[in-house]
Amino acid sequence: MIQFYQTQLQSLLENREVLQKNYNKTSTYRLIFLIVGLLGVIKAFSINPYLGIIALVVFLGGFYYLVKYHEKTEEDLHQNDNQQTLIKNEIGIVNNEVNSIYGDGSDFSNPHHIFSADLDLFGQNSLFQLLNRAKTRWGLELLAKNMLEIESDGEVLQKKQEATAELKEKTTWRLRFLASLIHIPNSQADSSHQISKITVPPKLALGTFLKYYGKVVPLVWLALFVGFYFLKFEGIGFGIGGLVLFHFYLNGLNKKITEPYLEQISVTGRALQSFSKAAELIANEEYTSKILQEALKDFPRADLKSKNPIEGFSLIVKRLEMRRNMIASLFLISARPFEPIETLKMGEWIERNPNFFNEIFKAIAMLEYFASLGTLQFNNPEWCLPDFHEEDQNFISAAQIGHPLIKGHKTVCNDFELNDHNRVNLITGSNMSGKSTFLRTVGINLILANMGAPVFARKLSLRLGMEPICYMRITDSIYENASTFKAEIERIKLVLAALNNGKLHIFLIDEMLRGTNSEDKLKGSMALFEKLVNENAIALLATHDLRLSEISAKHTNKVKNFYFEYSTSNGELIFDYLIKEGVCKSFNASILLEAIGLKMNN
DSSP states (O other): OHHHHHHHHHHHHHHHHHHHHHHHHHHHHHHHHHHHHHHHHHHHHHHOHHHHHHHHHHHHHHHHHHHHHHHHHHHHHHHHHHHHHHHHHHHHHHTTOOOOSSOOOGGGOOTTSSSTTTTTOSSTTSHHHHHOOOOSHHHHHHHHHHHHSOOOOHHHHHHHHHHHHHHHHOHHHHHHHHHHHTTSOGGGTTHHHHHHTOOOOOOOTTHHHHHHHHHHHHHHHHHHHHHHHHTTTTTHHHHHHHHHHHHHHHHHHTHHHHHHHHHHHHHHHHHHHHHHHHHHHHHTOOOOSHHHHHHTTTSOOOOTTOSOTTHHHHHHHHHHHGGGSHHHHHHHHHHSOHHHHHHHHHHHHHHHSTTHHHHHHHHHHHHHHHHHHHHHHHHOTTOBOOEEEOOSSEEEEEEEEOOTTOOSSOOOOEEEEEETTOSEEEEEEOTTSSHHHHHHHHHHHHHHHHHTOOBSSSEEEEETTOEEEEEOOOOOBTTTTBOHHHHHHHHHHHHHHHHTSSSOEEEEEESSOTTSOHHHHHHHHHHHHHHHHHTTOEEEEEESOGGGHHHHHHOTTTEEEEEEOEEEETTEEEEOOOOEESOOOOOOHHHHHHHTTOOOOO
């Protein structure tokens, strides 16, 4: 995979050299053409007026072509730089470095959520940070939403997997699409929401008159010149001056309304340029997966004049930007009441396209989402898309399942079966042997599977609609006036409520009741364990307390024991992180404490 990205990066570097040379040449040619062209036009007019007009048309056409070609080359350079940035980031991610360009989803963190905090879904070094390739707020929210919701419709999951696979295969298009947005700072992700809230402008004074006057003002100017032509141009200066003053009056009459509105539009329009290329790429690509076809059915397609659906709006914004130039503004207002007329045109455009921005950003967000999942699958070709079923006797069948966030060394993978004969699983083991990580491995791959993403496993089959309930990372909070034990009580209440809500859950519980004395801890743990067994719950419980295994002996048809172990070599602890059936017989806390200098009494 790294080889692919490195080849792409080398090709981009070589292409950039060519583009830079073309850009420099075009700058020089444009300057030469300007000087020579102007001299040529002046000379042509001195020879013959008609020849001068022809020379002027040729000069303007040629100069316009050079300007557009120069802008196109500059845009290609910009896109080339964006693609280099993107690919360098992907190389870093494949090499187990942090995804530094995209947000980590910290603003979606919720320590009280039933599984997001325990499974490291948001924040630094989280699943969100591993997955995220979104730059719009819409895309970020869509990604977070799908991480937090468990899908119970098998057809929807199949469609999501199809879209993931399609975007994985569209490698060139996917990289270009992501590169078109990569330069947007994470702090400006909300600009997509702001753009989508553009409204029709307030009513203007003399609005109806201005609406029609804007259409006939060229005829007014024509009538003025024709009229004064027959009058031998006597008093034409007064006529022009009067019309110009009338235009300035109409422009000033609505200044308090038009100025703030046009300023908002201008700011929004400049931000919109960041999404223009992405929209163009979406509009000119064909999609085979049903979920993408359905999502894009209302996407504003380009008309015959432009391949970019945003271009029409952008042209209006560009005209508005011209008013910032004082000299240009004088000419524009002199010719017609520029600001109120353009405000009315903007209102008409918005009325003709009421859902334009919503559809644009819905489409971009959807493509960001599946481009994120497709990139994950592309970067990890050994991962698989899971199967789902609705059998009530089989819940998890995993071959070589691993934790996707473990970096820096080869992840140890495990095979695991969870069915009607081991609905509740007690996992014992020494410290640092892998109990908690295994619970998170099951949970985080369950989240990936429900997103339509690939999972870190050679093969994974899951019961449809299974939602994780986690009781793992329990902390106190001075701000919330909550001790560790109080936090644990709240989580147990959540577990008990989930047992009775009629939904399908898998409970992932790590070392119950750590915040109380050992006697109450044992009693409470055994009571909760028995409750889970009696309610036919699906659960994985990790513990150091071997006395809980006594319950397993009473429910051999529902409960199974598993353990992780360690070995020693030359005084060092060695962990294999492989789950085994049975009960752990050896623990290592004393060894670890003595290793740091704390003398233990035998």
